[in-house]
Amino acid sequence: VFSPIAHSHPIALCYQTPQKDWAFWAHLDRALLRRCDEVWVLMLPGWERSFGVRAELRLAHEYGKPVRLVAPTQADGVRLETYPINAVPALLAHLDGGAAAPTPDTETIAIDEGQR
Numbered sequence: 001v002f003s004p005i006a007h008s009h010p011i012a013l014c015y016q017t018p019q020k021d022w023a024f025w026a027h028l029d030r031a032l033l034r035r036c037d038e039v040w041v042l043m044l045p046g047w048e049r050s051f052g053v054r055a056e057l058r059l060a061h062e063y064g065k066p067v068r069l070v071a072p073t074q075a076d077g078v079r080l081e082t083y084p085i086n087a088v089p090a091l092l093a094h095l096d097g098g099a100a101a102p103t104p105d106t107e108t109i110a111i112d113e114g115q116r
Helices: 004-015 022-035 051-062 085-095
Strands: 039-042 067-072 077-083 105-110
Touching: 022 051, 039 051, 051 085, 067 085, 077 085
Parallel strands: 039 067
Antiparallel strands: 067 077, 077 105
């Protein structure tokens, strides 16, 4: 599992990189997305407005990667929404406000106390 924000943001803070936006990190994200099997997006507040997340979703489609949206549920687990490769353009259009959301395959995974 690789999280661009979790792995890159500390580097940017430590070394005071001059630019901390998508343009700065795009080359690294592209290389990592080419090598992954799937793209998972943690649905934290504001994720759907993130330029970087949208760019990564476009790259997922370009590279033929399925997308999973991960939504934390109350306290008992996570909900996974899986979008096949051909549904990613419709997902992006929905995020842009121009289309209905595609229907994902959905499952909820319980997390027991020992996994927290």
